[in-house]
Amino acid sequence: MTPRTPIDPDLIVRHNARLQKDLAADYEHLGTVLARRGVDLEAITARIQRFTVAIPSWGVGSGGTRFARFPIAGEPRNVFEKLEDCAVIQQLGRATPTVSPHFPWDRVDDFRELREFAHSYGIVFDAVNSNTFEDLPGRLSYKFGSLTHTDKSVREQAIAHNIECIEIGQQLGSRALTVWIGDGSNFPGQLNMSKALERYLESMRVIVAAIPDGWRLFIEHKLYEPALYSTVIADWGTSYICATQLGANVQCLVDLGHHAPTTNIEQIVSRLIQFERLGGFHFNDSKYGDDDLDTGSVNPFQIFLVFNELVDAELRRAPGFAPVYMLDQSHNVTDPVESLLESAVALQRAYAQALVVDRDALNSAQEGNDALMANRTLQNAVRMDVESAIKMARMRNGGAIDPVAVFRDSRYRQCKASARPQDLTGKSGIV
Numbered sequence: 001m002t003p004r005t006p007i008d009p010d011l012i013v014r015h016n017a018r019l020q021k022d023l024a025a026d027y028e029h030l031g032t033v034l035a036r037r038g039v040d041l042e043a044i045t046a047r048i049q050r051f052t053v054a055i056p057s058w059g060v061g062s063g064g065t066r067f068a069r070f071p072i073a074g075e076p077r078n079v080f081e082k083l084e085d086c087a088v089i090q091q092l093g094r095a096t097p098t099v100s101p102h103f104p105w106d107r108v109d110d111f112r113e114l115r116e117f118a119h120s121y122g123i124v125f126d127a128v129n130s131n132t133f134e135d136l137p138g139r140l141s142y143k144f145g146s147l148t149h150t151d152k153s154v155r156e157q158a159i160a161h162n163i164e165c166i167e168i169g170q171q172l173g174s175r176a177l178t179v180w181i182g183d184g185s186n187f188p189g190q191l192n193m194s195k196a197l198e199r200y201l202e203s204m205r206v207i208v209a210a211i212p213d214g215w216r217l218f219i220e221h222k223l224y225e226p227a228l229y230s231t232v233i234a235d236w237g238t239s240y241i242c243a244t245q246l247g248a249n250v251q252c253l254v255d256l257g258h259h260a261p262t263t264n265i266e267q268i269v270s271r272l273i274q275f276e277r278l279g280g281f282h283f284n285d286s287k288y289g290d291d292d293l294d295t296g297s298v299n300p301f302q303i304f305l306v307f308n309e310l311v312d313a314e315l316r317r318a319p320g321f322a323p324v325y326m327l328d329q330s331h332n333v334t335d336p337v338e339s340l341l342e343s344a345v346a347l348q349r350a351y352a353q354a355l356v357v358d359r360d361a362l363n364s365a366q367e368g369n370d371a372l373m374a375n376r377t378l379q380n381a382v383r384m385d386v387e388s389a390i391k392m393a394r395m396r397n398g399g400a401i402d403p404v405a406v407f408r409d410s411r412y413r414q415c416k417a418s419a420r421p422q423d424l425t426g427k428s429g430i431v
């Protein structure tokens with residue numbers, strides 16, 4: 001069944017026809033430059049064509065902060081419209097065939113209908129995300145925590161929600177659950193820290209017992225926010241220890257914005273690969289806190305250094321290496337579709353640059369303690385203009401050479417503005 005296409009396919013053909021000749025010239029030039037280094041461009045392009053990253057369902061609506069959220073006309077009002085926009089990103093960019101849903105934000109009455117709706121656009125569901133950081137009417141409050149709350153009935157409510165997310169995920173065809181909790185404290189002395197972690201492990205053991213065969217559970221750590229003094233799962237070390245306590249199918253998820261600004265995230269990635277507990281990523285960028293900015297928009301070298309570790313593991317076939325890539329961003333001032341298109345490309349760029357690293361030269365420089373040559377080997381790769389390889393991969397996958405140009409020319413957002421009437425007065429909050 002050919003997927004439905006929210007954008008007129010002819011528009012992509014017309015756009016590509018205008019850009020194809022220049023792309024071919026740039027691609028041939030890159031091939032020559034890489035061949036001089038003994039690198040086969042076609043092999044790189046083929047790997048880029050296979051690269052995929054999941055779209056966060058909550059990322060296709062306008063994001064906000066605690067101060068305000070500024071909705072845009074034509075943004076999705078429900079999960080079906082979110083999936084339509086995800087289909088636009090996949091049709092134009094051809095690197096995002098999966099969507100990571102969040103519950104209860106994406107709750108519907110008929111999940112089979114939702115699955116079929118997604119499949120009609122060629123979209124499948126990735127890891128499901130539970131939510132025990134917001135209260136629902138008539139439910140027990142998570143003000144003082146969820147899986148670690150001192151009150152057993154609140155913990156049981158949070159456990160039941162996670163198990164329900166697994167059941168929903170099974171109906172949707174997902175194969176993983178991501179558990180991020182904001183549990184922690186705002187005052188020294190407010191929380192008995194070891195008891196809180198013990199309650200966490202006790203609750204997670206019940207959830208892990210409900211994980212179906214072939215599924216994984218990802219623990220997502222975060223330094224702070226909403227808790228502002230201590231967070232129960234604050235860092236990779238705590239996440240790793242808990243994963244080893246809970247079971248082989250429990251791994252660590254690295255959200256790039258969940259670390260102190262000076263953290264060496266690529267070393268955390270290297271550790272989790274070494275000890276076979278790297279479950280996946282929430283990619284984004286940040287300057288200060290969990291800013292959820294567009295991937296590669298502030299610190300593209302950071303993303304490259306992370307992919308340098310990932311490509312090293314991929315090429316040496318590191319045991320247990322099967323990370324799931326997802327974006328987790330908040331688009332407060334841009335059109336979410338455009339930001340997500342550009343962010344997927346930023347990941348393809350970091351991946352391609354990491355693929356052109358001369359690993360033999362890097363290895364001998366490292367073994368020989370030639371620090372300058374080792375760093376220069378990476379600098380040579382990150383300075384490589386791999387744009388034509390990314391564009392060629394996208395075009396060969398049936399996408400647009402310039403996806404944002406086609407998106408704007410399609411006037412998709414303007415069409416949706418009339419098709420999706422809604423109140424645009426902003427409220428605060430991330431979604």
Ligand code: LRH
Nearest residue numbers: 129180220255282290328
């Ligand atoms: C927490 C987080 C988590 C999601 C939420 C939307 O900051 O990164 O992954 O549940 O954002």
Ligand code: MN
Nearest residue numbers: 220255282328
């Ligand atoms: Mn996240």
